[in-house]
Amino acid sequence: xxxxxxxxxxxxxDFPILRQxxxxxxxxxxxxxxxxxxxxxxxxxxxxxxxxxxxxxxRGIHTLSELATADYEAARRKIAAFIHAPDPRNVxxxxxxxxxxxxxxxxxxxxxxxxxxxILISAMEHHSNIVPWQxxxxxxxxxxxxxxxxxDGELVIEEYQRLLNPRTKMVALxxxxxxxxxxxxxxxxxxxxxxxGIPVLLDGAQAVPHVRVDVQDLDCDFYAxxxxxxxxxxxxxxxxxxxxxxxxxxxxxxxxxxxxxxxFEKTTYNALxxxxxxxxxxxxxxxxxxxxxDYVEGVGLEAAGAYEHDLLVCATEALQxxxxxxxxxxxxxxxxxxSFVLDGIHAHDVGTILDTHGVAIRAGHHCAMxxxxxxxxxxxxxxxxAFYNTRDEIAVLVKAIDEAKxxxx
Ligand code: PLP
Numbered sequence: 001x002x003x004x005x006x007x008x009x010x011x012x013x014d015f016p017i018l019r020q021x022x023x024x025x026x027x028x029x030x031x032x033x034x035x036x037x038x039x040x041x042x043x044x045x046x047x048x049x050x051x052x053x054x055x056x057x058x059r060g061i062h063t064l065s066e067l068a069t070a071d072y073e074a075a076r077r078k079i080a081a082f083i084h085a086p087d088p089r090n091v092x093x094x095x096x097x098x099x100x101x102x103x104x105x106x107x108x109x110x111x112x113x114x115x116x117x118x119i120l121i122s123a124m125e126h127h128s129n130i131v132p133w134q135x136x137x138x139x140x141x142x143x144x145x146x147x148x149x150x151x152d153g154e155l156v157i158e159e160y161q162r163l164l165n166p167r168t169k170m171v172a173l174x175x176x177x178x179x180x181x182x183x184x185x186x187x188x189x190x191x192x193x194x195x196x197g198i199p200v201l202l203d204g205a206q207a208v209p210h211v212r213v214d215v216q217d218l219d220c221d222f223y224a225x226x227x228x229x230x231x232x233x234x235x236x237x238x239x240x241x242x243x244x245x246x247x248x249x250x251x252x253x254x255x256x257x258x259x260x261x262x263x264f265e266k267t268t269y270n271a272l273x274x275x276x277x278x279x280x281x282x283x284x285x286x287x288x289x290x291x292x293x294d295y296v297e298g299v300g301l302e303a304a305g306a307y308e309h310d311l312l313v314c315a316t317e318a319l320q321x322x323x324x325x326x327x328x329x330x331x332x333x334x335x336x337x338x339s340f341v342l343d344g345i346h347a348h349d350v351g352t353i354l355d356t357h358g359v360a361i362r363a364g365h366h367c368a369m370x371x372x373x374x375x376x377x378x379x380x381x382x383x384x385x386a387f388y389n390t391r392d393e394i395a396v397l398v399k400a401i402d403e404a405k406x407x408x409x
Pocket of ligand 1: 033034095096097098099126128129174176177178203205206226
């Protein structure tokens with residue numbers, strides 16, 4: 001059967017911001033790993049919510065509140081289906097990956113981690129999956145252990161096996177690296193941890209926009225991701241957790257909605273997922289995230305993934321051909337993230353010059369300072385792709401890099 005060509009022109013029309021010019025040049029947005037752009041469907045959902053439905057949820061008995069609550073819970077069901085969670089109760093709304101991981105480190109940590117225990121992370125983690133565990137370790141006297149990586153940017157699985165031990169209380173692992181683009185063999189690693197009775201949290205911030213995530217198939221204990229990298233609004237995110245953990249963990253924050261009854265002597269907590277959702281949430285944003293998921297499913301995550309893979313191969317070949325350019329991260333399995341350094345030019349200068357060409361990339365340590373240290377670098381430039389990018393944009397990127405080199409020659 002002949003496959004349909006990817007409808008890139010139609011998709012680009014769905015993203016109003018992509019029509020912009022920057023410094024008089026058409027915007028080439030290659031910073032989707034930092035945050036993705038938003039389709040019209042998501043923007044319209046936010047506007048419609050505020051124009052027609054704005055009310056607080058779960059508490060009101062009036063019509064608007066009921067409408068808002070229904071849409072909010074419908075979004076939760078969409079998200080549960082998107083990651084194949086067994087039940088919407090496993091899906092907790094948070095403000096992003098960072099908050100999701102802090103929730104688990106704090107709440108699971110309080111219940112299950114003590115003096116002399118170990119938390120196992122990897123050398124390619126974002127600060128969001130390092131610092132919350134460090135805070136926990138400092139508080140309870142536990143130790144942070146780190147799985148090393150190869151020069152190509154792959155985890156050393158034999159070392160991982162060696163590091164798993166009876167003191168390990170959590171494996172917290174990035175699914176896809178935001179710097180290297182590496183897709184980690186998480187299913188195998190979860191099996192290995194479970195064989196030792198150790199739960200696993202996956203940081204899926206860079207995975208969900210690109211690969212199909214099935215939390216039941218992966219059998220992960222926790223899965224964290226951000227809505228704003230998945231074409232949804234900022235300030236949205238999800239923590240998936242297995243019920244057996246969420247039930248046995250204390251609440252993360254106290255306040256409205258997370259309670260069942262309150263007296264000055266004692267509070268009892270609400271059922272899942274509300275036990276972990278204190279206070280008025282980002283109602284519009286979370287409904288918008290539901291719209292983003294509808295949009296992504298409409299495009300087709302599998303078709304988008306194949307299209308992005310083609311962009312990655314094209315960009316990798318084009319960048320590798322530039323003399324003096326070195327790609328950091330050459331794992332066999334990658335998504336659309338390319339970090340690179342250029343001989344004699346600081347990454348920030350590359351970013352600034354590219355901006356004058358309308359090309360938006362990220363430059364810096366990418367919130368992964370220990371990973372930068374592993375490669376002996378202070379910073380890299382990073383181009384990251386989404387399914388709204390094109391091969392023509394890669395050509396613009398290459399031309400802009402060539403000109404940056406000329407400026408510094
Ligand atoms: N983890 C990874 C791998 C990321 O790339 C990011 C953001 O770049 C985060 C965590 C933090 O996400 P947020 O800032 O949306 O909480």
